[in-house]
Amino acid sequence: MSSWRSSRRIWDISQTLRPGLPVWPGDTDFAFERTWKMEEGSPVNVGKMTMTTHSGTHADAPLHYAADGMDAAAMELDAFIGECLVVDARKVSGEIDVADLPDLESADRVLFRTWDAFPHDAWRSDWKPISAEAIEWLALQGVKLVGTDAPSVDPQESKTMAAHHAVAKHDMRILEGLVLDDVEEGRYELVALPLKVGGGDAGLTRAILRELRDA
Numbered sequence: 001m002s003s004w005r006s007s008r009r010i011w012d013i014s015q016t017l018r019p020g021l022p023v024w025p026g027d028t029d030f031a032f033e034r035t036w037k038m039e040e041g042s043p044v045n046v047g048k049m050t051m052t053t054h055s056g057t058h059a060d061a062p063l064h065y066a067a068d069g070m071d072a073a074a075m076e077l078d079a080f081i082g083e084c085l086v087v088d089a090r091k092v093s094g095e096i097d098v099a100d101l102p103d104l105e106s107a108d109r110v111l112f113r114t115w116d117a118f119p120h121d122a123w124r125s126d127w128k129p130i131s132a133e134a135i136e137w138l139a140l141q142g143v144k145l146v147g148t149d150a151p152s153v154d155p156q157e158s159k160t161m162a163a164h165h166a167v168a169k170h171d172m173r174i175l176e177g178l179v180l181d182d183v184e185e186g187r188y189e190l191v192a193l194p195l196k197v198g199g200g201d202a203g204l205t206r207a208i209l210r211e212l213r214d215a
């Protein structure tokens with residue numbers, strides 16, 4: 001194995017940004033076009049992308065759920081790098097509540113798998129949201145980041161955004177749109193740095209998990 005390759009397994013837990021990417025009903029579809037083309041004599045190919053800030057796998061910024069919240073560019077990075085616990089919540093019926101949470105022992109970051117198979121090609125509105133009470137409980141256990149393979153921690157029709165507001169109350173961070181189909185429950189190193197978008201209410205991220213270093 002060449003020297004630069006990590007000997008620790010990496011899981012890519014990110015969606016592919018592409019035309020046809022399922023997005024929140026009514027939001028901006030992902031579009032890609034080439035503005036400079038080698039086949040037209042340009043020395044390089046250069047593209048242009050149009051998308052919603054919440055496309056695919058992303059981190060919400062507090063600005064998304066608080067008018068005076070910080071933007072994606074201002075979010076500190078340490079919440080998005082470090083040990084995490086992946087929890088299989090597929091057997092939970094309805095929303096993920098306190099009774100559905102495992103003994104975390106100690107976890108700064110918790111990622112919930114809710115889909116048997118991630119819906120890459122069709123918008124699904126029947127995801128398992130996370131209750132505000134569960135967010136509160138996680139915060140009291142010291143959890144700084146909550147992640148999910150769902151498009152939101154709240155239900156699609158939510159008007160109260162109770163889970164987001166519980167996150168805001170405890171200054172936690174959120175990852176949404178993760179792809180955890182190939183990830184067993186357990187502890188991993190998470191790396192999921194949000195794009196540094198000035199004014200951004202969310203930051204797209206290439207999220208990965210990596211085997212923890214041997215103790």
Ligand SMILES: Nc1ccccc1C(=O)C[C@H](N)C(=O)O
Binds near residue numbers: 027052152176
């Ligand atoms: N694109 C949207 C447009 C309008 C309302 C919500 C969304 C969302 O994507 C939900 C978001 N990911 C969330 O943080 O809950």
Ligand SMILES: [Zn+2]
Binds near residue numbers: 059
């Ligand atoms: Zn979001």
Ligand SMILES: [Zn+2]
Binds near residue numbers: 152153154164
């Ligand atoms: Zn959100």
